[in-house]
Every structure is written in structure tokens, then in C-alpha cells.
Amino acid sequence: MKRLTAGLPFIAAVIFGGFFLWGLNPDRDPNEIPSVLISQPAPAFDLDPVPGLETPGLARSDLVGNERPVVVNVFASWCVPCRAEHAVLTRFVERGGMRLFGINYKDKPEDAVKWLNDLGNPYERIGSDLSGRTGIEWGLSGVPETFIVDGGGTVLFRYVGPVVGPDAVERFTQALKQAGALPNGAAL
Amino acid sequence: MFPEIGHFALALALALALVQSVLPIAGASRGNAVWMKSAQATAIGQVLFVAIAFAALMQAFIASDFTVRNVVENSHSLKPMLYKVAGTWGSHEGSLLLWILILAVFGAGVAWFGSNIPAETKARTLSVQAWISVGFLSFLLLTSNPFERVFPPPLDGNDLNPLLQDMGLAMHPPLLYFGYVGFSIVFSFAVAALLEGRVDPAWARWVRPWTLAAWVSLTAGIALGSWWAYYELGWGGWWFWDPVENVSFMPWLLGTALLHSAIVTEKRDAFKSWTILLAILTFSLSLLGTFIVRSGLLTSVHAFAVDPERGLYILGLLAVSIGGSLALYAWRAPEMEPGGLFRPISREAGLLVNNLILAAATGTVLFGTLYPLILEAVTGDKISVGPPFFNAAFIPMMLALVVFMGLGPFLSWKRADIAGLLDRIRFVAVLAVIAASAAWYLLNGGPIMAYLAILGAAWLLFATLREWALRIRLFEVSLAESARRARNLPRASHGMTLAHAGVAVLMMGMIGSTGWKSEEIVFAGPGTEVTIAGFDITFEGAAKVQGPNYIADRGTLVVRRDGELVTTLFPERRYYPVAESQTTESAIRSTLAGDLYTSIATPASDQVNNAGAWTLRILYEPLVNLIWIGSILLVIGGCLSLSDRRLRVGAPRRAKQPASDAVPAE
Numbered sequence: 001m002k003r004l005t006a007g008l009p010f011i012a013a014v015i016f017g018g019f020f021l022w023g024l025n026p027d028r029d030p031n032e033i034p035s036v037l038i039s040q041p042a043p044a045f046d047l048d049p050v051p052g053l054e055t056p057g058l059a060r061s062d063l064v065g066n067e068r069p070v071v072v073n074v075f076a077s078w079c080v081p082c083r084a085e086h087a088v089l090t091r092f093v094e095r096g097g098m099r100l101f102g103i104n105y106k107d108k109p110e111d112a113v114k115w116l117n118d119l120g121n122p123y124e125r126i127g128s129d130l131s132g133r134t135g136i137e138w139g140l141s142g143v144p145e146t147f148i149v150d151g152g153g154t155v156l157f158r159y160v161g162p163v164v165g166p167d168a169v170e171r172f173t174q175a176l177k178q179a180g181a182l183p184n185g186a187a188l
Numbered sequence: 189m190f191p192e193i194g195h196f197a198l199a200l201a202l203a204l205a206l207v208q209s210v211l212p213i214a215g216a217s218r219g220n221a222v223w224m225k226s227a228q229a230t231a232i233g234q235v236l237f238v239a240i241a242f243a244a245l246m247q248a249f250i251a252s253d254f255t256v257r258n259v260v261e262n263s264h265s266l267k268p269m270l271y272k273v274a275g276t277w278g279s280h281e282g283s284l285l286l287w288i289l290i291l292a293v294f295g296a297g298v299a300w301f302g303s304n305i306p307a308e309t310k311a312r313t314l315s316v317q318a319w320i321s322v323g324f325l326s327f328l329l330l331t332s333n334p335f336e337r338v339f340p341p342p343l344d345g346n347d348l349n350p351l352l353q354d355m356g357l358a359m360h361p362p363l364l365y366f367g368y369v370g371f372s373i374v375f376s377f378a379v380a381a382l383l384e385g386r387v388d389p390a391w392a393r394w395v396r397p398w399t400l401a402a403w404v405s406l407t408a409g410i411a412l413g414s415w416w417a418y419y420e421l422g423w424g425g426w427w428f429w430d431p432v433e434n435v436s437f438m439p440w441l442l443g444t445a446l447l448h449s450a451i452v453t454e455k456r457d458a459f460k461s462w463t464i465l466l467a468i469l470t471f472s473l474s475l476l477g478t479f480i481v482r483s484g485l486l487t488s489v490h491a492f493a494v495d496p497e498r499g500l501y502i503l504g505l506l507a508v509s510i511g512g513s514l515a516l517y518a519w520r521a522p523e524m525e526p527g528g529l530f531r532p533i534s535r536e537a538g539l540l541v542n543n544l545i546l547a548a549a550t551g552t553v554l555f556g557t558l559y560p561l562i563l564e565a566v567t568g569d570k571i572s573v574g575p576p577f578f579n580a581a582f583i584p585m586m587l588a589l590v591v592f593m594g595l596g597p598f599l600s601w602k603r604a605d606i607a608g609l610l611d612r613i614r615f616v617a618v619l620a621v622i623a624a625s626a627a628w629y630l631l632n633g634g635p636i637m638a639y640l641a642i643l644g645a646a647w648l649l650f651a652t653l654r655e656w657a658l659r660i661r662l663f664e665v666s667l668a669e670s671a672r673r674a675r676n677l678p679r680a681s682h683g684m685t686l687a688h689a690g691v692a693v694l695m696m697g698m699i700g701s702t703g704w705k706s707e708e709i710v711f712a713g714p715g716t717e718v719t720i721a722g723f724d725i726t727f728e729g730a731a732k733v734q735g736p737n738y739i740a741d742r743g744t745l746v747v748r749r750d751g752e753l754v755t756t757l758f759p760e761r762r763y764y765p766v767a768e769s770q771t772t773e774s775a776i777r778s779t780l781a782g783d784l785y786t787s788i789a790t791p792a793s794d795q796v797n798n799a800g801a802w803t804l805r806i807l808y809e810p811l812v813n814l815i816w817i818g819s820i821l822l823v824i825g826g827c828l829s830l831s832d833r834r835l836r837v838g839a840p841r842r843a844k845q846p847a848s849d850a851v852p853a854e
Contacts, residue, residue: 006521009465010514013472017507019558022565024483024499078709080789080803115711 038158042072042149043137047127051109053116058101058127064153069181070099072147073123074135076107077115079143081162086119088163089146093122097183098176102126105135105143146172148179191256191335194244198285198329201237201292204230205321213315213383216308224311231299231314234321235292242289245334246276255341258282258334264347264766266737271348274358278348280482280498281334283361287478288324290365294373294398295321305394312380313373320372323505331498347767350738356416360409364436367406368474371439373398374446375471378464379513382520387460392453395467397830399450403443404826410436411819419774424785424807426701426815429578434557435477438550442470445546448539456536456601457527461517462543464524468517472510473550479506480557531603538596545589552581583637590644590695593688594651598658616654620647631704638703641695649692656685683829687822694818700782700811707807721808723784724748730788730802738762740773743788743802747777759788759804782810 042063049057063070073089075082092098102123104112109128116123129135138147141160148157157175162168176182208230215223248256249272252265262279263272277286295317302310328334352358377395381387413436418426427433446466452459483499530536556573563569594616598609624643657663659681660673674682708720714729728744740760747754757775764771774787789803 002522003518006461007518009469010511010518013510013514016558017503017511019562019565020479020483020503020506023561024503077711080709083803118711 038155040155042147042153042155043134045127045134045137047103047129047134050104050107050112050126050128052113053109053121053126055121055123055126058103058125060153062101062125063149064151066099066151068099068183069148069150069156069179070101071176071181072101072103072149074103074105074129074138074140074143074145076105076143077111078107079105081164082144083119084164085144085162086122088169090120090122092172092176096176098181099124103134103138104128105140106130106132148175148181150179190244190247191253191337194241194248195333195335197237197240197244198325201234201241201288202322202325202329204234204237205318205325208234208318209315209322211315212311216311216315221307224307227311227314227318228299230318231292231295234318235289235296238285238289238292242276242285245282245285246273248335249273249275252345254343254345255337255339256334257336257338260338260342260345262348263345264737265344266766267347267353268736270355270358271353274352275348277361278352279334281328281332283365284324284328284332284482285334286362287365287369288321288328290369291317291321291324291372294370295376298373298398302394309377309380309384309391309394312383313376316376316379317373320376320509323509327498327501327505331501344766347737347764350762350764350767350769350771353771354416354420356412356420360412360416362409363405363412364409367402367404367409367443368436368439368477370398370402370405371443371467371471371474374402374467375513378467379516381464382513382516385520385523387453387464387524389454389457392450392463396447396450396454399443399447399467400826400830403440403447404823404830406436406440406443407819407826408823410440411816411823415816418812419776421772424705424707424774424787424805424809426812429556429573429575431557432477432481434553435473435480438553438557439470439473439477441546441550441553442466442473445543445550446470448546449543452536452539453527456530458530458536459540459543460527461521461524464521465517466543466547468510468513472506472513473554475502475506475509479503528602530601533599533604533606533609535596535599535601535604538592538599541592542589542596545585545592549582549585549589552585553578556581583641587640587644590648590691593691594648597652597655597684597688612654612658613651616647616650619650623650634703638699641699641703645692645695645699648695649689652685652688652692656682678832680829680832683825683827683832685825686828687825690818690821690825692818693814693821697811697814697816697818700814701809704810705807707805709803709805712802712804716804718804718806720806721782721784721810722749723754723808724751725786725806727802727804733760735762737766738764738771741788741802743786743804745775745786745804747784757784757786759786761788778813780811780813782808783812784808 042060044060046059047057049055063072071089071092073085075086089098089100093100100123102125104126106129112126112128127134138145144162146159146163147155150156156179159168159172159175163172208227211223211230212225212227215221215226245258247253248259249263250269252259252263252272254260258279258281259275262282263275267275275282277283295314298305298310298317299314305313374395377391377398381391410433413433414426417428418424446463449459449463449466453463479499479502482502528536556577559573560571563571595609595613598604598612620643623646624639627642628639659677660670662670665673706721708718710716710718712718712727714727716727718725718727724747726746726748728746730741730743733740733742740762742758742760745757745759747757755777757777759775760773762771762773763769772787772789774785776786777784785807787805789805
């Protein structure tokens with residue numbers, strides 16, 4: 001018995017060591033967050049418009065049946081990186097012809113209205129997700145997040161975090177092109 | 189030329205370490221005094237050569253020698269001198285060299301000061317220490333040579349990560365490593381004891397000062413890191429349960445347990461195999477920390493440049509050192525005879541509970557830190573374990589610990605007098621309940637857990653003070669007599685009182701700054717007013733400021749209370765063009781009652797910039813400074829205990845043990 005207890009720490013160390021050895025696999029990237037939604041149908045939701053804003057609300061039916069894939073961006077006025085991202089997304093809409101829909105996540109309507117009035121509104125439709133319920137359905141890990149959804153309502157791509165900086169913009173542009181979300185001759 | 193000298197010195201240090209890893213231990217088993225004594229010279233030679241290498245690297249940084257790759261990657265000619273020096277240990281290679289330097293310092297320390305240690309134990313200990321040196325020196329030389337040259341040399345360097353260009357962080361790694369690596373010598377003592385098959389009170393006495401020195405540095409290092417995160421990262425938080433924070437915290441928790449169990453081994457000849465196990469595990473966790481930070485195994489904000497090959501090498505080192513020592517433990521520990529018996533209510537039992545709780549807390553942190561990895565290996569799911577888990581699991585354990593921490597020092601060895609104990613603590617318990625109720629009445633609101641924590645902290649503080657007062661018979665005899673008694677108490681006893689009180693103070697800071705924090709995030713143009721915790725803050729605008737190697741947006745915030753000017757704060761957002769990165773320089777109005785913490789973020793686009801809108805983050809964190817004050821008390825308590833004559837390194841052993849009623853219990 002005594003011998004067994006004295007051996008326990010060694011056994012535990014060997015087990016931990018096994019996990020470490022596995023974890024060192026160079027192909028493994030602990031920072032990568034896989035999306036459960038990729039190649040899955042987008043979740044069902046029906047969100048009211050943001051009160052005080054003329055932009056209509058957003059439902060799943062708005063995402064399907066479009067000619068080209070569309071982009072869904074989850075944002076909030078309290079989210080600082082969203083500010084930086086806003087300028088990038090606006091450019092994609094204005095110069096690239098990207099179709100952008102917004103989910104306003106856990107945001108006070110008056111803040112959201114002020115934010116959009118200050119910065120400009122690139123969104124065709126905006127759903128107000130005050131409870132955060134739709135955010136959960138989409139499997140959000142934080143704000144902002146951006147999804148590309150095709151005409152059949154299938155999620156093609158997910159970007160976690162702000163699309164800001166050359167690398168992020170490049171990745172996002174590639175994803176848009178691959179999905180065919182930009183009209184021909186888009187000048188980016 | 190200096191880099192080559194440094195490189196060569198490292199090779200020589202490795203050669204000495206190789207000799208030291210074989211000769212003394214062979215001498216100890218053959219009874220060859222000359223071989224045993226050789227450890228003295230090799231250990232001191234080792235520290236000399238590693239110091240030369242370290243100085244050579246530092247010289248390259250100070251002189252901005254851009255023919256050295258490490259300097260190119262981590263320095264810049266415009267960087268302030270202090271950070272050029274600190275850049276020496278800012279990279280993977282440099283910090284590893286510092287690691288090895290400290291390893292050598294502790295080895296040489298035992299060689300130099302350990303004249304009261306029997307020759308055989310000392311020889312074995314130093315050989316074991318040299319095994320670790322060989323492992324890490326070869327790691328440095330084979331995979332991470334800090335003196336590698338580049339050709340052609342670039343005109344200027346890439347600059348050190350600006351987040352690290354900070355006074356607090358310049359001092360953080362040396363202190364942290366001194367603690368981390370300091371446990372290596374305790375590990376070596378433990379392995380030597382297992383090889384000899386003998387642990388006695390004298391062994392515990394040699395080990396304790398080294399443990400204490402390492403523990404004090406680790407405490408200071410962790411506190412400094414936390415302070416840095418608090419004012420530099422701009423979030424106003426001081427602990428994030430990030431994997432890299434956790435791996436420095438685990439050796440601290442277990443080291444604290446070791447510190448206490450070694451007392452029992454020293455005084456009562458008990459807990460022997462447990463103390464040995466703690467010594468091995470504490471350093472194992474330090475090694476684990478080194479491994480995790482440098483292998484990219486887990487997601488963290490800290491990690492160094494990641495290289496799986498290096499990870500594999502360290503894992504090999506871990507397998508040999510941890511696996512080897514634990515196998516040795518499994519083989520030899522059962523042969524150790526158990527020591528002194530004790531009753532369920534006694535100081536031994538109190539310290540046993542302390543040890544169990546600390547070990548369980550360490551296990552919890554270890555589990556939470558590695559759980560994402562284990563889950564991913566078993567099921568493929570990726571998750572991250574955050575503060576909710578740690579807070580839910582860790583805080584109740586700490587509250588239980590605090591209850592016993594207050595109680596422990598009142599208990600006597602072997603068997604405590606229960607009636608007398610209850611008599612002495614009743615008053616303290618009542619006081620603590622009154623304090624918590626008063627807080628409840630005055631503050632109305634805040635989480636219920638916070639009030640439990642207040643109760644715990646008050647209990648600990650009052651119990652610690654009461655125990656100290658009993659010792660010097662405060663108010664029972666004249667004040668002069670009490671002062672005389674206080675002078676006659678061993679310093680270790682005062683050290684315990686200070687450190688335990690420090691924990692209570694620390695807790696108060698943690699409770700205040702988490703339970704009653706208020707926070708405002710606003711988009712502000714000039715003239716915007718924010719009211720928080722009774723302060724009226726006006727944002728006057730922001731202007732561009734040029735620093736030595738950065739450009740900053742500096743906001744001006746005028747703080748008033750009841751119409752009267754309190755202070756003006758200037759938070760900055762700095763941009764470092766060479767490193768192409770930004771840092772937040774928060775501006776803090778710091779008082780004992782709480783910190784008014786402000787930071788500013790750059791506007792997102794030009795459009796907004798024109799409108800003059802900025803993002804301001806303003807927090808009020810009550811009592812947060814008590815966290816640092818409590819940490820300082822812990823460090824002073826540890827130093828005081830370390831200066832105790834009984835523990836002083838190299839002090840001749842007394843013929844007779846001090847009478848047991850004067851024995852401290854820190």
C-alpha cells in the first residue's frame with residue numbers, strides 16, 4: 001500500500017507527460033477556434049429592428065435566396081475593435097459591392113443609433129439582439145464576428161475578431177472571393 | 189569579440205557542470221574527500237563563467253551590437269538605456285541564460301555558505317544541481333544560442349515589444365526566476381536525501397533558508413507582474429488566470445506548503461516523505477512553467493516565440509528530471525520511518541490541513557490550466573478555462589485555508605489544550621463577525637461571497653494580531669516589558685505575524701477591487717463629463733506627444749470632487765513605429781482608499797478622429813493598493829524570517845535547540 005502511494009506521483013507525471021508529448025505536435029495550433037457552424041445551415045432567428053433607426057430588422061429568411069452570398073457582422077457600440085472594423089467593412093460595401101447585414105449584439109438602442117449616426121451605416125438590415133439569444137445560436141465567442149452565408153443559408157466562413165490590419169483584410173478578401181460574394185469587377 | 193567570449197564561457201561552464209555532475213557524487217559513495225570537495229570549486233567556477241556569458245550578452249545590448257541576432261531582434265538604438273539592459277532577458281535566449289545564471293548562483297551559494305552541511309550531503313546536492321545545469325546549458329548551446337551573429341548586420345534593431353518596456357516588467361523576470369529557479373536547490377537537496385535514504389531535522393534546517401529565499405523572490409516577482417498587468421494593460425485587472433500566470437502561481441502555492449511542512453520536519457521529525465515530495469513537486473512545477481511558456485503548448489498572452497523542437501528538448505529534460513526524481517521517490521520514500529506522533533488537535537495537524545488545502549488548490553489550478561489540452565487530446569474539442577472556473581473552485585478553498593491560518597499559530601505541538609484555545613479565540617471570532625456585519629451595514633450591496641471573504645480576512649487579521657499580542661503579553665504586563673518580550677522573540681516569529689497579516693491585507697485589496705469596482709466606458713469628445721464614485725471627470729481633449737521611441741496621443745482629464753479640483757490625469761496611447769505596436773499608458777490617481785484608473789483608446793477611423801471622439805475607460809477600484817501593500821508585507825515577513833539567526837545561512841549550529849515554547853510557526 002505504502003509503495004503504491006509513493007508511486008502515484010510518478011504515474012501521474014507519466015500521464016501528464018503523455019499529454020504534453022501529444023500537445024507538441026507542430027500541426028496543432030491552440031489559438032485556432034474551429035467553428036461548429038462552417039458548412040452548416042445558419043441558425044433560425046428573427047430580430048426586430050433597432051428602435052429609432054430606419055434600417056429594417058433581420059431574420060434568417062433575409063439571408064437566403066440572395067443572388068450572391070452575403071455577410072453577417074455581429075457588432076456593438078460598446079465594442080472598441082468594432083469601431084476600427086467599421087471603416088473596413090464600409091469600404092468593402094462601398095467599393096467592393098459586398099452586401100452586409102448586421103446583428104447589433106447586447107447594445108442599448110440609443111447607443112447603437114448614435115454610433116451609426118456618427119460613423120455611418122453600411123448595413124442593409126440590422127437586427128437588435130438585446131438578450132444575446134441569437135448570439136448564442138450563432139456560437140459567438142466575442143464581438144465582433146463576421147460570417148459569410150450563401151444563398152442556401154449555409155455558413156461558408158467565420159472570422160473571429162475585427163477584420164482590421166493587412167493580414168486580416170487579405171484573409172477576408174480571399175474568403176469573399178472564394179465564396180463569390182463580390183460582384184464581377186469589384187474594385188478593392 | 190565579446191559575444192565569442194560569452195559563447196566560449198558557456199561551453200566552459202558546461203564542461204565544469206559535467207565534471208560536477210559526476211565527481212562529487214562518486215566521491216560521496218566511495219568516501220573520497222577530495223572528489224567531494226571538488227564540487228566547491230566547480231560550482232563557483234560555473235557561476236563565474238555563466239556570469240561572464242551574461243555580461244557579454246548585456247554588453248552587446250548596451251552597445252547595440254547589431255551583428256548579434258538576439259540584439260537585432262530585441263533592441264533598438266533609440267531605446268532608453270534601462271530597457272537596453274532589460275532587453276538582455278527580454279527574449280527566449282536571454283531569459284534562459286538568466287535562468288541558468290540563477291541556477292548557478294544557487295549552486296555556488298550552497299558551495300560557499302554551506303559549511304554546516306555534512307560533506308557527503310553537500311557533494312550529492314551539488315552533483316544533482318549540476319545535472320540540472322548540464323541539461324539547461326546544453327539546451328541553450330544546442331538550440332538557443334544567444335550569441336549567434338548575423339551577416340550582413342542590419343542598420344538598426346526591431347525593438348523590444350513595447351509592452352515590455354516598463355520599469356515593473358524590467359524587474360519582473362529576474363525576481364520571478366530567482367524564485368522559480370531557487371527551488372532547484374531544494375529539489376537537489378531532496379534528491380540527495382533520497383539517494384542517501386535519510387531525512388532528519390537537520391536536513392530540514394539546511395533546506396529552509398533556501399526555500400524561504402526562493403519563496404520571497406517568487407512572491408515579489410508575482411506581485412510585480414500583477415502590478416504591471418494592472419497599470420500597463422489598460423484593463424484595470426490584476427489577475428487573469430492566464431496559463432502563464434498560473435504556472436508561476438503553482439510553484440508559489442506548493443512552495444508555501446513546503447515552507448510549512450519543512451517546519452514540522454525540523455521541529456518534530458515528522459512529515460518527512462511528504463516534505464521531500466513537496467520539494468520535488470515544487471521545482472517540477474517551475475520546470476513545467478518553463479516548458480509551457482516556451483513550447484506554445486497552451487494559448488496565452490505571454491508566450492515566447494514558439495518552436496516545437498525546443499519544446500521537445502525541454503520535455504526530454506522534464507522527463508529525466510521529474511520522471512527520474514519521482515521514480516526515485518517511489519523507490520526510496522517507503523523506507524523512511526515516520527516521525528513524531530501527534531493528536532488531531534495540535535500544531536502538526538493544523539499544518540497538515542494547511543498543506544492539504546494548499547496542495548488541493550495547486551491541483552485545482554493545474555487541472556484548470558491543463559484541462560483544455562487534455563480535453564482536446566481526448567475528445568478533440570477546444571475550450572478555454574477562464575476566471576469563472578478558477579474563482580468558483582479556488583476562492584472557497586482559500587477561505588477555508590484562511591480559517592485554519594488564523595487558528596494554527598495558537599496551537600501547540602503534539603497536543604493542544606482545546607479549552608484554552610477556545611478561550612483565546614472566542615474574542616477574535618466575535619470581533620471578526622462584528623467587522624463583517626459593520627461592512628454589511630455600511631456598504632449594503634455587493635456579492636455575498638465578498639462578505640464571507642471580509643469575514644475571513646478580518647478573522648485572519650485579528651487572530652494574527654491576537655496571537656502576537658499573547659506572545660508579548662501586550663496589556664497584561666507593562667508596555668516596557670512587552671517591548672522587551674517582543675525584542676526577545678525570534679525574528680522568524682515576527683516574520684510569521686507580518687506575513688499572515690499581509691495575507692489578510694492582500695485579501696482586503698482583492699475583495700474591495702473586485703466586489704466594489706465601478707467602471708465606465710464612454711465615447712468622448714472634448715468637454716464630455718463622466719461621473720464615477722463621486723468624482724466628476726471632464727475630458728478636455730487629446731494631443732499628440734513625441735517620446736524617445738514612440739508617438740503618443742495624450743488625453744487630458746480634469747478630475748473634480750464636489751466642484752473642487754482633485755487632480756489632472758494624462759492617460760496615453762503610445763505607438764511604437766519600429767515595433768509597429770501600440771501600448772496603453774493608463775493614468776491613475778492612487779490613494780489608499782482606492783484608485784481612479786483612466787485609459788484612452790485611439791479613435792477607430794479618420795472620420796471619427798475629425799469629430800474628436802475618443803474611447804475613455806474609467807474605473808474606480810476601491811482598496812486595490814492593499815494588494816501590493818499586502819504583498820510587500822509578505823516579502824518583508826519572509827525576509828525577517830530569513831534573517832533569523834537560527835536560519836541564517838552558514839550560522840553555526842547551536843548545541844541546544846531553543847525551548848519549544850518560543851518556536852515560531854510561520
